[in-house]
Amino acid sequence: MDSKAMRKRILITGASGFTGKHAVVHFMKKDYEVTAAMRKEMSCEGASVVSCDLENEDQVMKLIEDANPHYILHLAGQNHVGSSWEQPLSYVNSNVIGTLHLLEAVRKKVPTARIVVAGSALQYNPSDSSTLTHPYSFSKTMQILVSEAWAKLYNLDVVIAKPSNLIGPGHSNGVCSIFAKKIAAMEKGDEKKELHISNLEARRNFIDVRDAVAAYEHLFLFGQRKAVYEIASSVCYSLKEVASMLRTLAHVDFQITNDEANSEPFLIPDTSPLQLIGWKPNYSLEKSLLDILTFHRQTKD
């Protein structure tokens, strides 16, 4: 068998997104044969790029048939809490029906492939509707219920991942990226030297997207079928701490202003199942923030 025939084939959906780009880089480096699926084709060095709308059942069937993957990393979907209020149906179609099309194609074409589905720390508990706060959360919970149901009913090899707030270089709507982008603009003299934060004491768990992508690989290789894995760091930081850390990294001084400073209860996700299969994060928050800042210093939007 030559080395090409031994390479594992991975299909990454949502490959042009924030996490998707990092995932393509990671699995290329690790010598996987990568099919990068995205809605609108973009070049992706070394990977085969396929344009596919997951809401189109036939396109998904062809995608799976052509890629014939051993592993599928399902990252595609919509993820803006705000716009989910106005377009809830579109969120259900992308996040739930898109996933269902993928699962159906796997069932029919590659029933032994392992699928890692990226859920969200923002899911709600379906047995307690008081925990439901926006349509995005609803769509992610439904996505995971669909995935668990197909694993149970059709014996598909599904593993669920629940990442906390993913941070790192690249275009992202996360709060670290928004702060860093502002600071990079201040460094160029384009903005007022002020960083405004609505609630200084709000605490979040941040995990570098490169650590998360390494966790996904661990799930393919060592994860338990049908299990749910939280991907997170062991410390939660307040937004005030994030801003202070960014200030020490910045080439400019600025003021931090705020509306309020209310701390809310925040549980640290339990990452012991992931650690049991050999994963640990490699990026400190400071290193992640520096890389985000460097990205924004070098990027024109």
Next chain:
Amino acid sequence: MDSKAMRKRILITGASGFTGKHAVVHFMKKDYEVTAAMRKEMSCEGASVVSCDLENEDQVMKLIEDANPHYILHLAGQNHVGSSWEQPLSYVNSNVIGTLHLLEAVRKKVPTARIVVAGSALQYNPSDSSTLTHPYSFSKTMQILVSEAWAKLYNLDVVIAKPSNLIGPGHSNGVCSIFAKKIAAMEKGDEKKELHISNLEARRNFIDVRDAVAAYEHLFLFGQRKAVYEIASSVCYSLKEVASMLRTLAHVDFQITNDEANSEPFLIPDTSPLQLIGWKPNYSLEKSLLDILTFHRQTKD
């Protein structure tokens, strides 16, 4: 105000189905102004009949706009456990996406209308995937989660009904109808004088469809927003008891044969919330079975 202007407008989806036909009759008798929505138009005396595919978002929007209902009885959907295994996507599209289109149209056009959604006693518990046994069950649970989510997120006036096995005159795939149809054929001399039952001791809760339709009216008038109501009778019968009762009603004698006789645990659904708002069933199992038998005696299939 003339009497016409005072009449309450009700939209019934799935109006050509087993329950739908009884619902149209019931609400017409009670002097509601009825819009009967169905996939393929059939005449429905006294009601306005509208052809609508709930999977078509635009058709649903127009349906709701034109009917402008005070009440919506949502009965449409697919309900065969067996075929759900082969066509699970079609079940999700009918039962979940169809419901979502309806809820979205209500949100945009008649946000104060009360919607009674007919779930199923066969729903599973989303927090315990071991309770999930077929894709039909999955689709019904998702349908109810969607309904509860839209009630919570968009403050829609949703009431959930969970009927047990609905029986009564009309075309139905239920076991009582199958038995009665065979007996009617035996009476005509068309079939072997034998009724085969796979498990004699299997116990089921049966409720007459006319009692269920009366329960739906109670839910419109007196039900609590966001609450879940079981619609059931207070006794569970074994299939052996059903067959024996049918034998006493039949004009022909026949043998009852079986594969096994294993009794399974079966809980009687809790109908006290429905009884608290004034509903009680009026049809005994014997009366229901006689009416089903009469229906099959008079109907050529």
